[in-house]
Amino acid sequence: MAILTFKLNEHLYLRDPQHTKLGQNIISKSVALIDQLGFEQFTFKKLAKEIDSTEASVYRYFENKHRLLHYLISWYWSWLEYKVELAIVNLQHPEERLKACLRTIAEEKKFDPSFEFVDEEALYRIVVDELDKTYLTKWVDLDNKDGLFGSFKSLCKKIAGIIQEINPDYEFPNALVSTALLASKQQYFFLSHLPSLSNIKQDKFKHAKLYEFLETLVFNTIKK
Amino acid sequence: MAILTFKLNEHLYLRDPQHTKLGQNIISKSVALIDQLGFEQFTFKKLAKEIDSTEASVYRYFENKHRLLHYLISWYWSWLEYKVELAIVNLQHPEERLKACLRTIAEEKKFDPSFEFVDEEALYRIVVDELDKTYLTKWVDLDNKDGLFGSFKSLCKKIAGIIQEINPDYEFPNALVSTALLASKQQYFFLSHLPSLSNIKQDKFKHAKLYEFLETLVFNTIKK
DNA sequence: CATATTTGAAAGTATTACTATTATATTTGT
DNA sequence: ACAAATATAATAGTAATACTTTCAAATATG
Numbered sequence: 322m323a324i325l326t327f328k329l330n331e332h333l334y335l336r337d338p339q340h341t342k343l344g345q346n347i348i349s350k351s352v353a354l355i356d357q358l359g360f361e362q363f364t365f366k367k368l369a370k371e372i373d374s375t376e377a378s379v380y381r382y383f384e385n386k387h388r389l390l391h392y393l394i395s396w397y398w399s400w401l402e403y404k405v406e407l408a409i410v411n412l413q414h415p416e417e418r419l420k421a422c423l424r425t426i427a428e429e430k431k432f433d434p435s436f437e438f439v440d441e442e443a444l445y446r447i448v449v450d451e452l453d454k455t456y457l458t459k460w461v462d463l464d465n466k467d468g469l470f471g472s473f474k475s476l477c478k479k480i481a482g483i484i485q486e487i488n489p490d491y492e493f494p495n496a497l498v499s500t501a502l503l504a505s506k507q508q509y510f511f512l513s514h515l516p517s518l519s520n521i522k523q524d525k526f527k528h529a530k531l532y533e534f535l536e537t538l539v540f541n542t543i544k545k
Numbered sequence: 546m547a548i549l550t551f552k553l554n555e556h557l558y559l560r561d562p563q564h565t566k567l568g569q570n571i572i573s574k575s576v577a578l579i580d581q582l583g584f585e586q587f588t589f590k591k592l593a594k595e596i597d598s599t600e601a602s603v604y605r606y607f608e609n610k611h612r613l614l615h616y617l618i619s620w621y622w623s624w625l626e627y628k629v630e631l632a633i634v635n636l637q638h639p640e641e642r643l644k645a646c647l648r649t650i651a652e653e654k655k656f657d658p659s660f661e662f663v664d665e666e667a668l669y670r671i672v673v674d675e676l677d678k679t680y681l682t683k684w685v686d687l688d689n690k691d692g693l694f695g696s697f698k699s700l701c702k703k704i705a706g707i708i709q710e711i712n713p714d715y716e717f718p719n720a721l722v723s724t725a726l727l728a729s730k731q732q733y734f735f736l737s738h739l740p741s742l743s744n745i746k747q748d749k750f751k752h753a754k755l756y757e758f759l760e761t762l763v764f765n766t767i768k769k
Numbered sequence: 770c771a772t773a774t775t776t777g778a779a780a781g782t783a784t785t786a787c788t789a790t791t792a793t794a795t796t797t798g799t
Numbered sequence: 800a801c802a803a804a805t806a807t808a809a810t811a812g813t814a815a816t817a818c819t820t821t822c823a824a825a826t827a828t829g
Contacts, residue, residue, distance in 0.1 A: 336806095343807080359683045364785065375808055376787085385786075453677045459583045461738045474741055492744060493758045496732055499742040500762070503731060504724040511723065514685045517698055518723040520716060534717045538724070541765040560775090567776080588816065599777055600818080609817075776825070785816075794807070799800100 325435050327399040332467040333392040336382045346372045347382055349438040351389055356443040360390060360451045390447075391455050391469050396439065397448050398472035401425065402479065415486040416540075422480050423539060426505050427532035449506045477502065484543055491543045501539055505531060549659050551623040556691035557616040560606045570596045571606055573662040575613055580667040584614060584675045614671075615679050615693050620663065621672050622696035625649065626703065639710040640764075646704050647763060650729050651756035673730045701726065708767055715767045725763055729755060 326339055338344025350371045355363045365379045365386060383389040408421040430445035456470070464470070481494040491497075508531060511519040521530045550563055562568030574595045579587045589603045589610060607613040632645040654669035680694070688694070705718040715721075732755060735743040745754045 341806090362683065365787085366785080375810090377789090377809085378807055380787075381806080450681060453681060456734075456739065457674060457677060459586065465739060470739060474739075477742060493761075494744065495741060496728075496735075496743045496745060496758055497762070499735065500724065500728040500731065504720075504728070507724065507727060508720055510680075511720075515680065515689060515694060515698075517719065518701060519720045520718065521720060534720055537717070538721070538762070538766050541768060542762050544765060565775090589818085590816080599779090601778085601820090602776055604818075605775080770829105772828085774825105774827075776823105778823085779821090781820080782818085783816100784818105785814100787813085787815105789812080790810085792807100792809080794805100796805075797803085799802095 325403075327396060327403070329392065329395050329399065330468045330471050332469060333388060333395060334383055338382050338392075343372070343374060343378065344382055345438045346374070347379060347389075348393070349440070352393060352440055352443050352447065355390070355393070355447050355451065356440075360386075360447075360454060387455075387458070387460075388469075390451060391464070393444060394448055394452055394455055395469065395472040397441075397444050398476050400433070400436070400439075400441065402472070402476045405476065405479065409483075415483050419480070419483045419487065419539065420536065422483065423501070423535045424532055426502065427528055427535055429528050449510050452503075452506060473502075484539075488543045488545055490545065494543075497539060497542060501535055504538070505535060508534065549627075551620060551627070551696075553616065553619050553623065554692045554695050556693060557612060557619060558607055562606050562616070567596070567598060567602065568606055569662045570598075571603060571613075572617070573664070576617060576664055576667050576671065579614070579617070579671050579675065580664075584610070584671075584678060611679075611682070611684075614675060615688070617668060618672055618676055618679055619693065619696040621665075621668050622700050624657070624660070624663075624665065626696070626700045629700065629703065633707075639707050643704070643707045643711065643763065644760065646707065647725070647759045648756055650726065651752055651759055653752050673733050676727075676730060697726075708763075712767045712769055714769065718767075721763060721766060725759055728762070729759060732758065 331337075336344065338348050347368065351363070351368055354368055354371060358367070363386065365376045369376045369379055383392065405422050405425045408425045409418040412418045412421060430441050433439075433441050456464075458464075477495060477498045480498045484491060484494040484497065508519050508521055509527075512521045512523050512527060516523070521527055521534065555561075560568065562572050571592065575587070575592055578592055578595060582591070587610065589600045593600045593603055607616065629646050629649045632649045633642040636642045636645060654665050657663075657665050680688075682688070701719060701722045704722045708715060708718040708721065732743050732745055733751075736745045736747050736751060740747070745751055745758065
């Protein structure tokens, strides 16, 4: 069986966590803890306790908890891009490819056994709840210079490219894709916490409905 | 001259800041300080120093800085709804009214002398940078029960109503409006910090371009 | 003018986000 | 197999934050 890992921007960490047992522990337990406590309540001290290590040891892998969040979320976007690539392979028409992208974005995220120490279901909840905290900070511009948003940009660019194939005259492909990606997680958040801001119900059809919403939004918007 | 004030949900504050000199000072200086420092770096201690008062006094008006942020942002949505109401008065066709809404959302926010102690330009920057921090917390559901999101919901509902007039068959009016409102501030953020996620340039046409993006997005999406 | 209420001043607490130091494991090269 | 290099654990310490408490002084209100 092929072993898959993503090459993530090296500014995300001090020591690559994928290469050591402790590092892998940091990743998998921090996903569980942030999911459980929320990012604000999550601390390196609590994490260290969980993995039977110390705060100082965690700090040797990540500069601070903010960079760790960046790392996890970058990992998520890389994973999603990989899933998108699988979904569009062999599809001829750009319309088909775009639909496959939106389906991948909207679909339920299930545990992927290709990546042992990452629980994708928990990670998706983290993305929904905490993504915006990676860029709504006073360090955005510095973080951007360090390339920390590379994974997200790469995914956006890929999908925006398909939109341009469908309608080269549409003026806002990147704005539309970033809006659709963020809207998908926002609506997912709203349907459980602020349902009056959505029209998608909390039931077994939510992923299908979210896809419908996205498809109409994107395809109608770019129609010539 | 008529004096305008907004009736904001009373769970937002402990003591109504609009009624006292100290309260008004808290509002106007916190807008300036949050704009300057960002919400994370803003503290009641720093605020107290600025207004020549004490931390304890500020705590008598607001339970914590999070509720103060809620207060400011609720004020903003109430103000925007008021501006939207002015903009659509006397317009017959729902299409015209919807366009007027989107124009109000996208347009440059300028200081409004009707409200002496609120700097709307600074407050808009706060909304762009900090809005999401009002709901991406572990207290969303409690805050929602307290009605803290009432102002935002009210604005959404109003615009969603117009959409339903235009196309009663469109299934996601609330989702579309919340998406468009959040997209407008996200794109505004991206164009200065992560320009590759937008297609709107940082120039004097940015508000017009943002409007164009929103108009296409909303009108195409709901087209029958 | 007496009373209630609001504010100011000062100090105190638990937690957080780190940093530093030193000792002990563990890995690695030869 | 062993010395040297490196990683980790244990412990302690710091400045800042997000509050709370107490009490006295000022101000407003009936």
